[in-house]
Amino acid sequence: MFDPSHTIPGLAAFPRQPLSQGQTPLEALPALGSKLGIVLSTKRDDCQTLAFGGNKVRQLEFYFGAAVQMAADSVLITGALQSNFTRLTAAAARRLGLVPHIQLEERVAKTDPLYHSSGNLFLNQLLGAEIDFFPSGEEEAAADRALDQRAEELRAAGGRPYVIHLGLDHPPIGGLGYVAAAAELWAQLEGATERPDLIVVPSGSGLTHAGMLVGVRALGWQVAVQGIAVRRGADMQRPRVRQRAAELAAMIGRLELIDDGDILIDDSVLAPGYGQLNPATKEAITLAAGREGLLLDPVYSGRCLAGLIDLVRRGEIAPETRVLFLHTGGLPALFAYQNLMDEAQSKYE
Numbered sequence: 106m107f108d109p110s111h112t113i114p115g116l117a118a119f120p121r122q123p124l125s126q127g128q129t130p131l132e133a134l135p136a137l138g139s140k141l142g143i144v145l146s147t148k149r150d151d152c153q154t155l156a157f158g159g160n161k162v163r164q165l166e167f168y169f170g171a172a173v174q175m176a177a178d179s180v181l182i183t184g185a186l187q188s189n190f191t192r193l194t195a196a197a198a199r200r201l202g203l204v205p206h207i208q209l210e211e212r213v214a215k216t217d218p219l220y221h222s223s224g225n226l227f228l229n230q231l232l233g234a235e236i237d238f239f240p241s242g243e244e245e246a247a248a249d250r251a252l253d254q255r256a257e258e259l260r261a262a263g264g265r266p267y268v269i270h271l272g273l274d275h276p277p278i279g280g281l282g283y284v285a286a287a288a289e290l291w292a293q294l295e296g297a298t299e300r301p302d303l304i305v306v307p308s309g310s311g312l313t314h315a316g317m318l319v320g321v322r323a324l325g326w327q328v329a330v331q332g333i334a335v336r337r338g339a340d341m342q343r344p345r346v347r348q349r350a351a352e353l354a355a356m357i358g359r360l361e362l363i364d365d366g367d368i369l370i371d372d373s374v375l376a377p378g379y380g381q382l383n384p385a386t387k388e389a390i391t392l393a394a395g396r397e398g399l400l401l402d403p404v405y406s407g408r409c410l411a412g413l414i415d416l417v418r419r420g421e422i423a424p425e426t427r428v429l430f431l432h433t434g435g436l437p438a439l440f441a442y443q444n445l446m447d448e449a450q451s452k453y454e
């Protein structure tokens with residue numbers, strides 16, 4: 106297995122539990138790129154080998170590293186009903202013989218029955234996760250508290266639970282997975298005549314975004330990392346990514362690695378909000394499928410490509426720029442949004 110600790114020394118201090126085999130592929134997207142007038146490629150983090158893959162596999166390698174180190178017998182996490190993080194936590198826990206406890210939040214106001222039964226929700230059930238429901242949506246700290254309460258009950262019963270905390274008052278351990286991913290990407294590009302000028306990533310919790318940014322800067326690579334907001338507007342997301350990046354840099358022993366000017370966030374395709382399919386995202390999903398046979402999801406990767414397309418159309422990404430699109434996975438959610446995609450399919454020429 107590729108070991109990034111050789112190129113980013115500070116990473117080696119953190120326990121890591123491998124959850125996927127090998128490096129994820131880099132692929133050119135010539136047809137889509139020429140339609141947009143840029144040189145487009147993608148890093149296929151949807152091709153991680155665990156349970157349909159996605160960016161959370163890299164993040165979970167570090168959470169499970171910590172869980173295994175403390176000899177945990179269960180793992181707890183909270184997320185949206187169609188969260189990929191909970192699905193991959195359940196799969197990783199099952200692989201390692203731990204019991205997954207998943208708290209599902211009603212974060213997206215939806216009435217579609219598929220959203221409440223198919224996609225990641227179905228997979229969580231198939232993986233035998235212990236599922237609790239948490240009623241409200243946006244309050245991260247409250248969801249974390251409910252999770253801690255459940256962990257306390259398990260402890261009282263003699264268990265050894267490990268809690269994956271996603272709130273800003275806990276260290277961004279998962280972001281280390283994308284510090285490592287930057288090193289993997291750098292190694293893959295060794296000997297390449299042309300490297301990307303710009304890496305485009307979805308920005309949700311911000312750990313993928315902050316991790317990638319800290320990783321490339323730790324390698325001395327000045328490539329721009331553009332976040333596409335998928336959950337919060339740019340005004341809220343910018344300080345969040347800034348904070349996470351500063352924390353990650355400190356964790357690997359590299360203070361002063363990131364400037365304010367490094368934090369690039371665009372939220373022009375965020376409306377009407379998290380997890381709500383909009384026309385730009387439908388168009389991006391349909392274009393990627395029709396031009397490249399590339400599947401994207403409605404919540405993250407599809408919206409990220411939509412944001413990239415919008416930046417090109419607004420002239421923010423110049424013609425012929427070499428752009429690397431990070432495919433973060435999320436594909437099971439496609440099936441939970443199937444009814445909402447029908448209309449888009451019929452429009453593709």
Ligand SMILES: *Cc1c(COP(=O)(O)O)cnc(C)c1O
Binds near residue numbers: 161312402434
């Ligand atoms: C969680 C998720 C994201 C967002 O990543 P963050 O690290 O939370 O910003 C992007 N894509 C997919 C498919 C995800 O599941």
